[in-house]
Amino acid sequence: MARLPSLTFSSFLLLLLTLTLLTGPTFAIKFKLRAYRYPKPKCIWNPVHNNALVIVTANVGAGEGQQVDVEIVDSSPQKNQYLSKKNINGETRLAITSHAEGEVGVCFTNSLDKGYPSEKSSEATRIVDLDVDIGADAVDYNAIANQESLSGLETEMRKLEGMVKEIVDEMGYLKQREIRFSDTNLSTNKRVQNFAWFTVLLLAALGVWQIVHLRSFFKRKYLID
Structure with missing residues (x-):
C-alpha cells in the first residue's frame, strides 16, 4: 500500500493561511458619533449566519454632557433585539448568538444632557472605535488553551477545526440558497409558460x-x- 506524504510545517502554515483567507474577516470601524437632543440610531450592519457567535467590542471616547447607548438587533422579519446597554464609556465588550440568517446591526445613539449649552451642541461628538468578530474569529482560543492545557500546535489545530466548520457551514448555506434560487427560477419559468x-x-x-x-x-x- 502506498504511503501518504507527511504534512510538513510549511504545508501546515500554507493551509492555515488559506483557511484564514477563506473565513470571514473581522469588521473594524472608527467614527465620530454626534450628539443630539433626540438622536437617531447610527447602525453598523454585518452579515451573519444562524447560530453564529458575535463579539462586539466598542471603545467610546470621552465626552462631557453626552450619553452613548448601544443596542444590537438583526434584519430578520422578527426584528430580534439581542441586548441594549445604556451610558457606555471606555471599552465595552458584548457577546450574542444570532437567531437568524441575515445581518446583525450594532446601533449607537448619543444623547445630549438637558443642561448642555445649546450654542455648543454642534461640537458635541464622541469617538467610537468598533470591532465586530463573527464566527471562528470571535472564539477566544487563548482562554480555551489555558482552560484545557493545550499546546501551541493543539491550539492551532483547534483554530483550524473552527475555520473548517465555518467554511462547511458557509458552503451548506450557499447550497441551500442555490436550491432556493433554482426552485424560484423553475416556478417563474412555469408561470411564464402558462x-x-x-x-x-x-x-x-x-x-x-x-x-x-x-x-x-x-x-x-x-x-x-
Whole structure:
C-alpha cells in the first residue's frame, strides 16, 4: 500500500493561511458619533449566519454632557433585539448568538444632557472605535488553551477545526440558497409558460369570435349566403 506524504510545517502554515483567507474577516470601524437632543440610531450592519457567535467590542471616547447607548438587533422579519446597554464609556465588550440568517446591526445613539449649552451642541461628538468578530474569529482560543492545557500546535489545530466548520457551514448555506434560487427560477419559468399558453388560447378564441361575428354581420346585410 502506498504511503501518504507527511504534512510538513510549511504545508501546515500554507493551509492555515488559506483557511484564514477563506473565513470571514473581522469588521473594524472608527467614527465620530454626534450628539443630539433626540438622536437617531447610527447602525453598523454585518452579515451573519444562524447560530453564529458575535463579539462586539466598542471603545467610546470621552465626552462631557453626552450619553452613548448601544443596542444590537438583526434584519430578520422578527426584528430580534439581542441586548441594549445604556451610558457606555471606555471599552465595552458584548457577546450574542444570532437567531437568524441575515445581518446583525450594532446601533449607537448619543444623547445630549438637558443642561448642555445649546450654542455648543454642534461640537458635541464622541469617538467610537468598533470591532465586530463573527464566527471562528470571535472564539477566544487563548482562554480555551489555558482552560484545557493545550499546546501551541493543539491550539492551532483547534483554530483550524473552527475555520473548517465555518467554511462547511458557509458552503451548506450557499447550497441551500442555490436550491432556493433554482426552485424560484423553475416556478417563474412555469408561470411564464402558462401565461404564454393562456395568451395564445385567448388570441385564438378572440379570432374565432371575430370571424363568427363578421360572418353573422355579412349574412344580415345579405353580402354572403
